[in-house]
Amino acid sequence: MIKEKRCSMQRVYSLLVDNNPGVLSRIAGLFSRRGYSIDSITAGVTADPRFTRITIVASGDELILSQIEKQVRKLEDVIEIKVLKPEDSVYRELIMVKILANPAQRAEIVSLADIFRAKIVDVEKESLMVELTGTQSKLEAFLNLLDGYEILELARTGITGLSRGIKDVTIIE
Known part of the structure; x- marks a missing residue:
């Protein structure tokens, strides 16, 4: 069979x-x-x-x-x-990443975050927390570049999206 x-x-x-x-x-x-x-x-x-x-x-x-x-x-x-078809919609996802970072590594991580337009949302003595919003491919590219660093925690929201334009908008009275 x-x-x-x-x-x-x-x-x-x-x-x-x-x-x-x-x-x-x-x-x-x-x-x-x-x-x-x-x-x-x-x-x-x-x-x-x-x-x-x-x-x-x-x-x-x-x-x-x-x-x-x-x-x-x-x-x-x-x-x-x-x-939501990809060609007619906008998708976004949010990730927050807590990265183990000594003082020497901080500048590298901040530079990487800047390239991706991510935000440093928390700085502690031994770690940084980065927030990044974008498409799944953008988030995956960022995470791939963090390969040499120790990720302590990672949280993802999952995709959210809307269709482009006004043609598919539902108006409820």
Whole structure:
């Protein structure tokens, strides 16, 4: 018997949901129950406090990704779900990196941070904390250049994004 090789890809979904208690849990629960993979999930209230924007990055083949969209669309609190295509959207992610740094290494790390337009947000006797926002490839490039340093802690927010322009904006009265 020949097994069919499935092509795995990533898709970014932007959800506009009612800002109700437990909505994030219900969405994550749907993924868990169905065995779908969440690569990252971010959520935050919008300019209108009645609504929350949730960005989910999911992996799977085309069938799984289309099922995710259909199943999420059925949830009661979901007002809108959009697929954020890379060519029509802006994605960003935030990382904070705590790096072991003696006085001699600090200048090198600060120079590296400057090149990437990162911010030094904390300085201690033996460490620096760097904050960097950008695309995943920018963050990965920065982390690759930190290869010779000891990273004490690393925190990532996951991707958040919006579609470009005004054509896909949902206005709710």
